[in-house]
Amino acid sequence: MKKKELEIILSKLEGFENPKPHLEQYRTPGRAASELLWLAYSLGDIQGKTIADLGAGTGVLTVGALLLGAKKVYAVEVDPDAVRILKRNLKKLGFEDKVDILNSNVSEFFERVDTVIMNPPFGSQKRHADRPFLLKAFEIADVVYSIHLGKKEVRMFIEKFARDNGFVITHRLTTSIEIPAQFFFHRKRLERVVVDIYRFTILNQSAVKSLY
Numbered sequence: 001m002k003k004k005e006l007e008i009i010l011s012k013l014e015g016f017e018n019p020k021p022h023l024e025q026y027r028t029p030g031r032a033a034s035e036l037l038w039l040a041y042s043l044g045d046i047q048g049k050t051i052a053d054l055g056a057g058t059g060v061l062t063v064g065a066l067l068l069g070a071k072k073v074y075a076v077e078v079d080p081d082a083v084r085i086l087k088r089n090l091k092k093l094g095f096e097d098k099v100d101i102l103n104s105n106v107s108e109f110f111e112r113v114d115t116v117i118m119n120p121p122f123g124s125q126k127r128h129a130d131r132p133f134l135l136k137a138f139e140i141a142d143v144v145y146s147i148h149l150g151k152k153e154v155r156m157f158i159e160k161f162a163r164d165n166g167f168v169i170t171h172r173l174t175t176s177i178e179i180p181a182q183f184f185f186h187r188k189r190l191e192r193v194v195v196d197i198y199r200f201t202i203l204n205q206s207a208v209k210s211l212y
């Protein structure tokens with residue numbers, strides 16, 4: 001599997017039928033998803049690992065992780081309409097047996113996993129909607145990948161929030177995505193926004209050594 005192939009497969013998955021703005025539902029674009037997954041794969045955080053996809057939506061990140069050899073994925077998603085689409089996408093690729101779907105709020109998920117992958121709400125509709133996601137991720141895994149708005153205030157918040165929770169940022173890749181304008185109340189149909197893809201790890205001696 002090449003990165004480009006991964007991007008193409010993920011771009012062809014079924015998207016949300018009626019995206020719900022209050023849940024900030026937009027399908028993770030193939031390119032951003034493959035950037036995140038490729039980074040995780042290259043660093044040994046996917047193959048043979050147990051993974052949680054928080055706010056799994058249509059399952060773009062879940063499917064991508066399985067294509068790259070994840071052992072098992074917990075897909076946590078609050079919206080039953082999204083879960084229906086997620087199930088169809090898994091079925092198309094024959095991945096139903098490798099995924100545990102939890103139709104619940106991320107705060108109600110308690111399994112310990114090797115790696116969290118997620119594209120949480122940015123908090124543009126509901127202030128701080130990203131916080132329960134980060135908190136849960138830091139609680140259940142030592143390695144976390146996540147996508148956030150690439151704005152100075154957000155970067156500062158993420159750095160502090162990670163540090164306060166005992167995590168450090170080891171990687172940050174900047175890219176851009178196109179998302180439906182409804183999330184930002186703009187007039188254009190699609191809005192291009194800059195996003196950062198983060199890798200966090202729990203702060204311990206070896207993590208500190210590798211940074212300095």
Ligand code: SAH
Nearest residue numbers: 023026027028055056057058060078105106
């Ligand atoms: N990566 C997914 C969706 C990202 S959008 C995809 O590519 O399809 C964010 C997702 O988080 C949406 O599906 C939304 O319904 C879900 N969500 C929002 N708040 C949630 C919460 N508190 N608990 C669980 N899921 C939530």
